[in-house]
Amino acid sequence: MASATVTEAVPSALPREILKIARRQRVQDRWFHLACLFFAILVLALLGGVIVSLIDGALPALRKFGLGFVTAEVWNPVTEEFGALAPIYGTLVTSLIAMLVGVPVSFGIALFMTELCPMWLKRPLGIAVELLAGIPSIIYGIWGLFVLAPFLQSVVQPFLIHTLGTLPGIGFLFKGPPYGIGVLTAGLILSIMILPFISSIMRDVFETVPPILKESAYGLGATTWEVVWKVVLPYSRVGVTGGIMLGLGRALGETMAVTFVIGNAHRISGSILAPGTTISAAIANEFTEAVGETYTSSLIALGLLLFAITFLVLACAKFMLLRMQKKAGG
Template sequence: MAEMSLSQTLTATGETRPRVSARPIGDRVMHALTFGSAILVLLVLGGVFVSLIHGSLPAIRAFGLGFITSQSWNPVTEIFGAAAPIYGTLLTSAIALFIAVPVGLGISVFLTELSPAWLARPIAIAIELLAGIPSIIYGIWGLFVLAPFLQQTFQPWIIDKASYVPGLAQLFAGPPYGIGVFTAAIILSIMILPFISSVTRDVFETVPPMLKEAAYGLGSTKWEVVKNVVIPHTRAGVIGAIMLALGRALGETMAVTFVIGNAHKIATSLLAPGTTISATIANEFTEATGDLYTSSLIALGLILFVVTFIVLAAARLMLHRMEQRGK
């Protein structure tokens, strides 16, 4: 005799199907609140994007793609181009990462693998305190302390030494202004250092001790354990920390405005004055007269928004591919 289904059995015995109890009211409220918060973020992001596009339309209609490729910026004749701010933004961020990433990773390795416990905590707290210093303080320090120091010591020395090396002569040419792209990059590297070191230190501490002990048991040195065990195991977190720092560097305003020189031109020398997108907006938005001038500044904000979105999306795609390869 074939087995009877649950519904047939319940019907034959006169019993009704058991009912699944509804979710508690607390769960439904929590689901609605969290879902609403997630949607609110998307709405705010979309609203910012739409507002930037709407404000940029006069500049887009007037200059088209030439707005991105031209470095001319003349409020008197109302001729505007974003090439110099875009170049300065990308260059200062790249140099800042080039300086901060090795230093940040070195600090994290020292704190997790080499430092005694009594020393690790004070160093970690000191580094994290750097993230709490307002950017305007970094700018003032850079203008009155770092820039004069570079102008009197480092820049004359590097200009003299680089003049004998083909290729470097163009990168470190010109008079030692003190302020400029290189000075702004140094300030940015100090500002993003806490993001890199703090996040990488936390992910380094997630490495299972068993993996490191096994490597030591095979005769590996400290350097080999870090290179072959710690870094590969936490590479996704390390890349995430670097991208977080890059996003911070791309949008920094006040500190860069103080020390970059605010010159709308593309120079081959890293010691020459330049500008960034955020510095241009901060310097000129209150003085912008006319719809086209204001629209050009808003268009700069739109470009920065798009560049930051592309960088973060590329980082997320890279992490996703790394996770897929690791499965």
């Protein structure tokens, strides 16, 4: 009789224990949801605070100069006349040079590591590429100033002046004396700095391609290049584009390395060998010396413009990725 009572009590206790566990899990899920929501709202609040602070600090300069702040080249702290055209030009041109050099090299590195690299070399090479991302930007700047710039001044830039500088159409890009420092040097430094970011992402997305797809293409007689161009890239184009845009965002905002080698001249030159400046370099160079509301506000306005440029680039990249995903889904 007692054993029957125990047998009947055990099944009745099990549902209560299960309900207690389910109730505790629902509470945990609820708190987890609230915590994630809080941190998401916190990120948006911080971003909004940054935007409001930049706009508030930039208002005096924007009220004084209006649209002329974006279209004027002059930058004269003595007369308190400021224009952002030269830093904007330098930022865009150095980033363009960095992408033109960095993207093909990154693609070659990723292709070699995933398709051609022997197994004994693959891991050391991957570690070496990723270590480039850990080098502080000021080290890149010092290396660029004392090693790369003298080499460019004595070897590369004279060659460019006497060859490409004589060509019609593009010759103006390589005119002028070989300073060593300048827009081209800054662009090359940036291309080295974005290499680990782009190549690592490309390598990772290349490795997500199912091996059966590549083996099928090889079985049909395709070459390595045909497999990459017609199988690997179409399959991973969304990730590749995202990696390129990540590198572009890195290039747009780089400060110290560019400050060392660009020459920090507030002027626009048709030659990429000439000194120039970028938005981030101008802020880093002059913020500690800014005296007066107009000067300080102009530097903050430069930061607002850099924020707007970066946001626009990333928004365009996101829109492009969504279109690519939609097209792939269709």
